[in-house]
Amino acid sequence: MRHQTLTLAAVVAIAAATTWMQMTPATAAESEETVKQQFIGHYELVSFIQYPASGGEVDANYIGRIMYDEHGHMSAQGMPKDLPARAAQTTELVRGGFAYWGPVTWDVANSRVTHHVEGSPTRGSWVGEDNVRYYEFTDDGLLKLSIRDDDGRTTGTLTWRRIGG
Known part of the structure; x- marks a missing residue:
């Protein structure tokens, strides 16, 4: 038997x-x-949480937008919420945040989206590089994009909410 x-x-x-x-x-x-x-769509940044190697979590206190189009391209911009107030206190150029765009590829088996950076006025060193993000769509409709270091440790998570139609 x-x-x-x-x-x-x-x-x-x-x-x-x-x-x-x-x-x-x-x-x-x-x-x-x-x-x-x-x-595909436009999203607003709900939170950008960073996870330092020393432990814990830090709210980067950012605002921003990200967009994915039907042609396989994306663009993203983000900045610290206090950037305008800091800039108002000086005549010097105050910088902060990120802005970039480029084509996108997906690795569905590993829940990974890769932003192939074609241009970035804020991070010139990113041009020609790949920004790999690990994605998750939550039950409440949010898009979470996590950043991992070379050892696979999550160093940050950007949470986005779809806006518009």
Whole structure:
């Protein structure tokens, strides 16, 4: 009886694997297209939380916007909320924040979106680089984009809320 159970289990496993292998390319393409469609739109920054190596979390106190279009491109801008007040206190140029744009690719299997930076007036060193973000759409409609260091540790999370239609 034990031998028959193992055999039946083996048959089911082989059938499942065969079905999975036959469906994977189409399912993956459909899944990527579904994710792309889910990203399209304009978002406002709800929070930018940084996670220092020493532990804890720090609210960067940023405002911003990010946009993904139907052609596979994005643009993002963000700045500290207090930047205008700091700038009003001096005649010197006050800088802060980020702004960049470029094409986007998705790695759905790893919940990863890559922003291929074509231009950035605030971070010239980013041009030609890839900003990799790990994405999550929450049940309440928010888009969370997490930044990880080379060791895979999350160093920051930007949470975005869709705006407009």
